Amino acid sequence: MIAQLGRRTVDAVKAVGRFGHFVSDMGRALPDVATWGGLTVVQMRRVGVDSLPVALFIAAFTGVVLALQASYTFTGTVPLYFVGTLVGKTMMLELGPVLAGLALAGRVGASMAAELGTMKVTEQVDALETLAYDPQSFLVVPRVLAGTLMFPVIVALAILTGIATGWLASLVLLDLSTQEFLKGLKLFYRFKDTWFGLFKSATFGCTITLVGCIVGLATRGGAEGVGRSTTRAVVYSAVLLLVLDAFWALVLLR
Amino acid sequence: MIQFADLYKAFDGKPVLAGVTLDVQDGETMVIIGYSGTGKSVALKHVVGLLQPDGGDVIVDGRPVSTLDRAELYGLRREIGFVFQFAALFDSMTVADNVALGLRRRRLSEDEIDERVREALALVDLTGTEDRLPAELSGGMRKRVGIARAIALRPRYLLYDEPTTGLDPVTSAVMDQLMVRTREHLGATGIVVTHDMRSAYAVGDRIAMLYEGRIRQVGPVAEIQQTGDPVVRQFIEGRPA
Numbered sequence: 001m002i003a004q005l006g007r008r009t010v011d012a013v014k015a016v017g018r019f020g021h022f023v024s025d026m027g028r029a030l031p032d033v034a035t036w037g038g039l040t041v042v043q044m045r046r047v048g049v050d051s052l053p054v055a056l057f058i059a060a061f062t063g064v065v066l067a068l069q070a071s072y073t074f075t076g077t078v079p080l081y082f083v084g085t086l087v088g089k090t091m092m093l094e095l096g097p098v099l100a101g102l103a104l105a106g107r108v109g110a111s112m113a114a115e116l117g118t119m120k121v122t123e124q125v126d127a128l129e130t131l132a133y134d135p136q137s138f139l140v141v142p143r144v145l146a147g148t149l150m151f152p153v154i155v156a157l158a159i160l161t162g163i164a165t166g167w168l169a170s171l172v173l174l175d176l177s178t179q180e181f182l183k184g185l186k187l188f189y190r191f192k193d194t195w196f197g198l199f200k201s202a203t204f205g206c207t208i209t210l211v212g213c214i215v216g217l218a219t220r221g222g223a224e225g226v227g228r229s230t231t232r233a234v235v236y237s238a239v240l241l242l243v244l245d246a247f248w249a250l251v252l253l254r
Numbered sequence: 255m256i257q258f259a260d261l262y263k264a265f266d267g268k269p270v271l272a273g274v275t276l277d278v279q280d281g282e283t284m285v286i287i288g289y290s291g292t293g294k295s296v297a298l299k300h301v302v303g304l305l306q307p308d309g310g311d312v313i314v315d316g317r318p319v320s321t322l323d324r325a326e327l328y329g330l331r332r333e334i335g336f337v338f339q340f341a342a343l344f345d346s347m348t349v350a351d352n353v354a355l356g357l358r359r360r361r362l363s364e365d366e367i368d369e370r371v372r373e374a375l376a377l378v379d380l381t382g383t384e385d386r387l388p389a390e391l392s393g394g395m396r397k398r399v400g401i402a403r404a405i406a407l408r409p410r411y412l413l414y415d416e417p418t419t420g421l422d423p424v425t426s427a428v429m430d431q432l433m434v435r436t437r438e439h440l441g442a443t444g445i446v447v448t449h450d451m452r453s454a455y456a457v458g459d460r461i462a463m464l465y466e467g468r469i470r471q472v473g474p475v476a477e478i479q480q481t482g483d484p485v486v487r488q489f490i491e492g493r494p495a
């Protein structure tokens with residue numbers, strides 16, 4: 001029992017050490033712009049194309065549901081224009097970033113882990129090294145940068161979509177006027193709502209891609225190993241994302 | 255000269271290399287034979303610093319590989335071409351881009367790169383495949399692209415990991431021919447890891463057998479063919495135990 005606990009602790013410490021090593025390797029690769037510059041653009045396009053449809057789809061339905069749930073909850077005691085407040089705040093602060101983030105953990109994180117995992121087990125990563133390329137600047141930096149930069153953009157569009165469908169639902173299903181919806185939307189709005197959500201998204205994007213890359217490059221054992229890495233990347237990044245979400249709420253919203 | 259100097263390597267406490275010592279002279283082709291899973295690939299990867307030894311080292315032209323810093327290591331890798339067992343081509347790049355990748359890193363002019371890519375592909379008889387993707391090629395062709403990618407860099411050393419494994423006998427013989435041709439063309443020193451004895455005899459000057467983590471015997475091809483060592487005999491004759 002104690003031996004097992006000890007081993008777990010050692011493993012955990014080792015994992016943190018590896019992570020630190022990985023991040024410092026990334027730092028070392030940063031000056032090598034010539035290598036990662038162009039590749040980052042390619043990855044940004046890919047992250048965008050991969051994730052935008054899914055993120056917008058989720059946001060669209062979430063907006064409608066939020067509007068309906070708000071009016072159901074208020075049942076006449078709270079003025080109905082608060083529907084606008086609730087849809088706006090919830091989309092911006094929480095559901096926009098988190099739902100899109102979870103969807104992207106499944107799409108982007110998994111595909112990066114699978115791709116890098118395959119490259120690892122087929123020795124493509126070794127081949128890069130022998131051609132005097134640094135896998136950190138060639139593979140990791142472009143992906144993590146793309147995730148960090150693209151994610152806020154995707155989430156911003158998701159938030160707008162969710163608010164738009166929430167507004168449409170209010171018009172059509174709740175007999176709320178546009179003026180009233182906007183009044184509610186503006187009521188408790190603070191600029192912080194916007195930057196908090198987008199900043200959070202950037203950290204999610206960074207986390208998801210970083211986990212995808214680390215797990216992918218640590219792949220061992222053929223096709224089976226790639227499969228394991230893929231699920232592992234999704235699970236780890238989803239868990240980390242939720243922890244990070246709570247962390248930012250604690251640090252920035254209190 | 256490439257020297258394996260008392261090289262030790264273990265994975266998860268399981269020793270794979272237990273004191274490998276072997277000198278590869280300039281200009282020769284050394285064939286390393288041995289059973290699957292004995293650590294031939296592991297030994298080869300130490301030469302280019304893809305793995306760190308647990309003890310001993312590989313010394314290339316007097317430089318102990320494991321002590322080199324990153325810049326020095328990249329400098330060393332420029333002199334060594336590595337041909338991977340399954341070619342390890344980049345799936346998303348065309349044949350030409352695969353071959354050009356290492357050259358781009360050296361900031362050669364595009365004209366020079368085109369020229370070298372054409373020359374390397376011609377040497378492996380793959381002229382005309384420039385715009386194909388690796389997935390569209392047969393296993394033998396992929397391996398030849400892997401060789402082209404290595405020789406385009408005009409390295410002084412060429413390392414081949416199981417160049418003929420998984421190929422039919424005729425394609426294997428073509429690979430052997432290519433290795434010989436490449437060596438004449440570049441004058442490169444070679445290490446060929448294989449368990450294909452026909453190939454070993456065809457391309458090797460000397461043969462070394464890796465067995466239980468050490469070099470069991472090393473000598474010129476003719477000497478190995480006449481060996482009295484029962485372990486080596488059994489392997490080269492392919493007899494079941």
Ligand SMILES: Nc1ncnc2c1ncn2[C@@H]1O[C@H](COP(=O)(O)OP(=O)(O)O)[C@@H](O)[C@H]1O
Binds near residue numbers: 265266292294297
């Ligand atoms: N990166 C690694 N991590 C753990 N074990 C490894 C690694 N690379 C090789 N091994 C193990 O080392 C042994 C020798 O492998 P290898 O050198 O590939 O054999 P071969 O002689 O067939 O090329 C095998 O048991 C293999 O499982």
Ligand SMILES: [Mg+2]
Binds near residue numbers: 295416
């Ligand atoms: Mg091998």
